Amino acid sequence: MKPMQLYYFESPNARTACAAARHLGAPVEFVRIDLKLGEHRRPDYLALNPNGKVPTLVDGDTVLWESPAIMAYLAQQSGSDLWPSAPSAQIELLRWVHWSAAHFNHHGGALFFERIVKAAFGFGVPDPAAIEAADKHFRRFAQVLDAHLQGRRYLLGDTLSVADFAAATMLPWKDAAQLPLDGCPHLTEWYARIEALPAWRQPYPDAEAADMAA
Incomplete structure (x- = not known):
């Protein structure tokens, strides 16, 4: 099974998503998008995230933007109380x-x-x-x-x-x-x-x- 891919740069929201993924031990492949080189404006990346922002999480047919949504998804997948059950x-x-x-x-x-x-x-x-x-x-x-x-x-x-x-x-x-x-x-x-x-x-x-x- 192909691992999830987490696209990131060393910027605040992407950093937060990366930290959550590492904390959870989530099975993700980290893919760096260099904002200084404009890689977030490449057509293949915009096809995943038309906002041209990071982070983006890809899990098969599921594609998520926004770090809180990504963190919640990873926590649910991991069965972690980072996303509470109540x-x-x-x-x-x-x-x-x-x-x-x-x-x-x-x-x-x-x-x-x-x-x-x-x-x-x-x-x-x-x-x-x-x-x-x-x-x-x-x-x-x-x-x-x-x-x-x-x-x-x-x-x-x-x-x-x-x-x-x-x-x-x-x-x-x-x-x-x-x-x-x-x-x-x-x-x-x-x-x-x-x-x-x-x-x-x-x-x-x-x-x-x-x-x-x-």
Whole structure:
């Protein structure tokens, strides 16, 4: 049987999907798509993901985009509680996944773009107004997450889930992107638990692979 293929680059969402796959021990073949070379715009890749983004998971006739969907699929395939079995927990997980995308990672991603991506891809100089706005909003939503995590090990309680991987998407670049996390002790303790996971520290199949900030 042909293994699943996970197409990735060393970018935030793809990195998260790779980390989940490694954590689960999922039987995937990692296929690197070099965004700097424009490989995401090749016709064969666009036939899989017309958005021209990473990650993409291919499992036979099943083709998935979006890292939370890929993580949920891999967790279900592995029988892992990264995707909880209780419907109420699934709803709570979806709430935090969507919140992360719309707020926490959205504004963290803006800082990542201004301070890392622009230089890496030659997109010009950082925009001070964009940085100021993103910094303000990120601080607000970091406080929301910090308050939720008080008294909890993970977003859903005591059990690690897809929601934690999704919420932590931008945090490997917290220093390079200068994400403002001061005054968020519960968030910091939570992320230290995520960061301690071997798969989170080394999400790629190639031990020499580097994240964009390197």
